[in-house]
Amino acid sequence: SMERAWAEIDLHKLEENVKTIQNLLPKKCKFMAVVKANAYGHGDVETAAFLNKIGVEAFAVATLEEGIHLRKCGIQGEILILGYTHAGRARELSQEELIQTVVDREHGEALNKMGFPVKVHIKVDTGMHRLGESYWDSKGIGKLFLLKNLMIQGIYTHLCVADSKEEEDVAFTKRQIQHFYETLREIEKKGYPLPLVHIQSSYGVLNYPELQCDYARIGIALYGVYSKEEEVKTPIELKPIMAIRSRVALVRKIKKGESV
Numbered sequence: 001s002m003e004r005a006w007a008e009i010d011l012h013k014l015e016e017n018v019k020t021i022q023n024l025l026p027k028k029c030k031f032m033a034v035v036k037a038n039a040y041g042h043g044d045v046e047t048a049a050f051l052n053k054i055g056v057e058a059f060a061v062a063t064l065e066e067g068i069h070l071r072k073c074g075i076q077g078e079i080l081i082l083g084y085t086h087a088g089r090a091r092e093l094s095q096e097e098l099i100q101t102v103v104d105r106e107h108g109e110a111l112n113k114m115g116f117p118v119k120v121h122i123k124v125d126t127g128m129h130r131l132g133e134s135y136w137d138s139k140g141i142g143k144l145f146l147l148k149n150l151m152i153q154g155i156y157t158h159l160c161v162a163d164s165k166e167e168e169d170v171a172f173t174k175r176q177i178q179h180f181y182e183t184l185r186e187i188e189k190k191g192y193p194l195p196l197v198h199i200q201s202s203y204g205v206l207n208y209p210e211l212q213c214d215y216a217r218i219g220i221a222l223y224g225v226y227s228k229e230e231e232v233k234t235p236i237e238l239k240p241i242m243a244i245r246s247r248v249a250l251v252r253k254i255k256k257g258e259s260v
């Protein structure tokens with residue numbers, strides 16, 4: 001390199017992180033690599049292509065554009081869009097075989113009306129209040145199962161304070177988990193087939209490893225970074241995959257008493 005400074009991404013360490021995290025997951029739980037925001041700045045295509053090569057088959061991105069970009073660059077497997085996509089883009093979702101998050105009931109109905117079969121995961125809002133249909137509206141969630149253009153493959157929620165060991169945050173998280181499973185039971189009671197279930201992101205796995213899910217959505221831990229100094233319930237050795245390097249341009253010797 002002839003640059004002044006550069007970032008190096010160590011794919012060997014990336015593989016080690018995947019294996020370390022996979023060891024914590026139940027056997028049936030699929031590793032979903034979160035590669036949104038250019039893989040947290042590490043290069044989304046390079047990261048996803050390498051993960052594909054070592055057997056990772058599920059990815060998550062924030063937007064439709066991120067998903068299309070990965071497909072155009074040859075990324076195989078499932079790609080879940082975690083954020084909102086306008087229903088008017090249902091054709092692209094369908095063509096690129098992307099999985100769209102249904103952010104609430106109206107969104108699901110709008111997607112269905114477009115006339116293209118779209119794979120979706122339903123998001124349930126269990127208290128974060130960002131995206132998702134409210135957990136208490138299992139009737140509304142159930143109605144989504146009747147929409148013929150929605151191929152419902154998953155249902156999930158997001159634990160927003162799973163990284164905290166504060167008593168009130170732990171209580172909040174436990175309530176979220178409880179609400180989510182209650183909603184699932186209600187959906188089953190209504191006779192709808194339960195799709196694949198996921199709850200945990202990185203800290204969900206590290207602090208609530210007992211949850212038995214079909215996917216774990218792993219972002220920050222994949223890149224080898226703990227976002228908090230605090231201890232986690234299941235400490236594992238993660239290796240930062242990025243190194244920032246800079247060239248030493250000049251070393252000077254100066255006399256005692258001179259100024260710089």
Ligand SMILES: *Cc1c(COP(=O)(O)O)cnc(C)c1O
Pocket residue numbers: 034036082158200201202203217218219220221
């Ligand atoms: C970003 C994101 C993740 C990944 O979170 P990390 O803490 O980086 O593991 C998981 N799920 C959703 C819904 C997200 O938006």
